[in-house]
Each structure stands twice: as structure tokens, then as C-alpha cells.
Amino acid sequence: xxxxxxxxxxxxxxxxxxxxxxxxxxxxxxxxxxxxxxxxxxxxxxxxxxxxxxxxxxxxxxxxxxxxxxxxxxxxxxxxxxxxxxxxxxxxxxxxxxxxxx
Numbered sequence: 001x002x003x004x005x006x007x008x009x010x011x012x013x014x015x016x017x018x019x020x021x022x023x024x025x026x027x028x029x030x031x032x033x034x035x036x037x038x039x040x041x042x043x044x045x046x047x048x049x050x051x052x053x054x055x056x057x058x059x060x061x062x063x064x065x066x067x068x069x070x071x072x073x074x075x076x077x078x079x080x081x082x083x084x085x086x087x088x089x090x091x092x093x094x095x096x097x098x099x100x101x102x
Contacts, residue, residue: 019064019089024049027068027084030091034082035072040099043071043079055087063088074099 027047035042047068055065068084082096 020049020052020066023064023066023086023089024068026089026091027066027070027086030084030094031068031070031072031082034094034096038096038099039101041073041076043073046070047084050083057087065092072096072099 024047028045031047032042032045034040047070049066050069051065051067053065054062057063064087066086068086070082070084071079072082073079080097080099082094084094085092
């Protein structure tokens with residue numbers, strides 16, 4: 001019986017890992033697009049997950065809500081922060097610190 005529980009736990013962990021990688025890739029793409037659209041540098045080409053919790057989507061289904069943080073530069077000489085909220089695999093919001101337009 002414990003083998004079934006161990007197998008179920010491993011399957012759950014594998015699903016969580018693959019789902020997290022898919023959401024992370026979506027967040028990296030969204031941050032990169034936002035920086036490119038505004039003529040900014042997307043620093044380190046990565047995001048950092050700072051929050052992970054269950055939440056309800058608009059249709060009432062339970063999904064994982066992830067908050068990612070990233071950094072960008074407006075002049076190549078500084079670092080500014082931004083955040084991306086992912087609900088399931090979709091971008092819910094993207095915010096960036098104020099930056100200089102060039």
C-alpha cells in the first residue's frame with residue numbers, strides 16, 4: 001500500500017515541477033516581450049518565483065497563482081524591478097518600476 005502512496009507522491013511532484021517550468025517559461029517570455037516593447041534590457045534573461053499558492057480562476061477552477069520577480073535596465077547602468085503574476089499558465093498582470101523613456 002505504501003508503494004501506491006509513494007508513486008502518487010512522485011507523480012504529484014513531477015506534475016508540479018513540469019507545470020512550474022511551463023509557467024516560468026511563460027513569465028520569462030512575457031518579461032522579455034515587455035522589455036523589448038519599451039526599449040529596455042531584460043537582465044539575466046530569467047525570473048525568480050517569490051510566491052506560489054492556490055487561487056481561483058475567473059471560471060471558478062482552482063489553479064496555482066505564481067508571482068515572479070525580474071530585473072531590467074533602462075540605460076544599462078542600473079537595475080530596476082518588475083513582477084509578473086501568472087495564474088495557471090497565463091499572465092494575469094505585469095508591473096514594472098518607473099523608468100526613463102529614451
